[in-house]
Amino acid sequence: MIKSCFNNILLSDQGHSLTVGIVQPRKLIVDTGSDLIWTQCKLSSSTAAAARHGSPPVYDPGESSTFAFLPCSDRLCQEGQFSFKNCTSKNRCVYEDVYGSAAAVGVLASETFTFGARRAVSLRLGFGCGALSAGSLIGATGILGLSPESLSLITQLKIQRFSYCLTPFADKKTSPLLFGAMADLSRHKTTRPIQTTAIVSNPVETVYYYVPLVGISLGHKRLAVPAASLAMRPDGGGGTIVDSGSTVAYLVEAAFEAVKEAVMDVVRLPVANRTVEDYELCFVLPRRTAAAAMEAVQVPPLVLHFDGGAAMVLPRDNYFQEPRAGLMCLAVGKTTDGSGVSIIGNVQQQNMHVLFDVQHHKFSFAPTQCDQI
The missing domain is CATH 2.40.70.10 (Acid Proteases)
Structure with missing residues (x-):
């Protein structure tokens, strides 16, 4: 251990x-x-x-x-x-x-x-x-x-199982990485129940951990994202991976456009006329709340639905970032490399204890105050 x-x-x-x-x-x-x-x-x-x-x-x-x-x-x-x-x-x-x-x-x-x-x-x-x-x-x-x-x-x-729990970047605190028997979500306090879905085998590409994402909601509204657009293809293309090395999430075009449209409907801020690095959609924050501008913005959670019923509920800070002062940017981009692969990045995993059970091909997660582990 x-x-x-x-x-x-x-x-x-x-x-x-x-x-x-x-x-x-x-x-x-x-x-x-x-x-x-x-x-x-x-x-x-x-x-x-x-x-x-x-x-x-x-x-x-x-x-x-x-x-x-x-x-x-x-x-x-x-x-x-x-x-x-x-x-x-x-x-x-x-x-x-x-x-x-x-x-x-x-x-x-x-x-x-x-x-x-x-x-x-x-x-x-x-x-x-x-x-x-x-x-x-x-x-x-x-x-x-x-x-x-x-x-x-x-x-x-x-190693048959491992877990980690990423603290938010702004907190500048260490994050636990656990191996073996210590990688057990039930041993640690979580803020919501533990949920589990499968780690899906890819017949061609074996370097990633694929999970069966089947839909996306914003708040209680299920978005019009075709399940087929998120599914892994017989040739090994498509599908969704969990990637701690990617900052933001990436979605195939149909899913990204649905999320983008829904977000623009609920965020009551002007859209910025420029983008920042990996962020394709940004909003201009009101100047009067300068010190903690994004904290004053209320948005519904973004929910990732997996096969079997598990749902990863992402609060505002897990799908919005403030990469530049005065800009609140959607931490979700569009897959453009032609692979059709969607990615759950490390921003989405902040304050989320995630477990990779490699032996039993299971992926578990639970919202957690990571600096308390």
């Missing part, structure tokens, strides 16, 4: 990181939407350049007596799914991996990692020793993949 706490930092906009000991403490983005564990390394001119441009201190394998390259015959190299993979003349497994807002190159290796907020546990893991080739990890040195795939922490350690 391992209990860790991770901190709120930025990944493009906003992400969560876990401090892990890799010779020295390093912050890794916690990401259920990818499998590779990796940190920036001093192995090439590209990593040295990254270090010179103000990134956090990078890991130097030369300082470690436990570092070792993985040969190309290693299971992690053979089974790892990368954008690009090759075996060098020195029998080293080099790769390139692409994320939603970044890309990284590196080489597979093994090292001893230290986890634990109260009781340190040291574990040997396969990981990527590399560098960013595009994008940025503001304040972090790498990514901790928690997906169901071969390279993730979950798969390497054969």
Whole structure:
């Protein structure tokens, strides 16, 4: 059993990181939407350049007596799914991996990692020793993949269940990440009942945790979102994933337009004539409430309905953000990459204790005051 706490930092906009000991403490983005564990390394001119441009201190394998390259015959190299993979003349497994807002190159290796907020546990893991080739990890040195795939922490350690509870970014408080028997929602106080739905298997894409989203409501009004638009297709396209590495939610066009129209009907504020980064719809907040402008705005909850009857009720702060002073923006975007995949991002998961029961293919959640765990 391992209990860790991770901190709120930025990944493009906003992400969560876990401090892990890799010779020295390093912050890794916690990401259920990818499998590779990796940190920036001093192995090439590209990593040295990254270090010179103000990134956090990078890991130097030369300082470690436990570092070792993985040969190309290693299971992690053979089974790892990368954008690009090759075996060098020195029998080293080099790769390139692409994320939603970044890309990284590196080489597979093994090292001893230290986890634990109260009781340190040291574990040997396969990981990527590399560098960013595009994008940025503001304040972090790498990514901790928690997906169901071969390279993730979950798969390497054969973890059967894990949970986390994300504190809001504005609170700047640590968030608990629990593994094994400690990942039990019933052991912790929740503010609403625990609900459960299935983790759905995808016949083609196995790197994500898919959940069966079947509908959306705003308040008590069920929106005109065709269930077929949210369903996983026989070819593995479509469906809905839970992704701690994505800041905002993304919905396929039919669902997004329905949410956008409903939100515009209930929010009695002028629509901003500009958008901000990932936010496609923003409203201008009244100036007279400057200090806590968004707190004065009342909106009904956004409700995500899952197959089997479970419903994730999202209060205002779980689907609106204030990325710029005076702007209240919908933290839901439109899927534009052609995949047809909808995403439940980390904003939607704030103050929501979520449990991934990998062994039994169940996803459970309950609203919770996360800083009280």
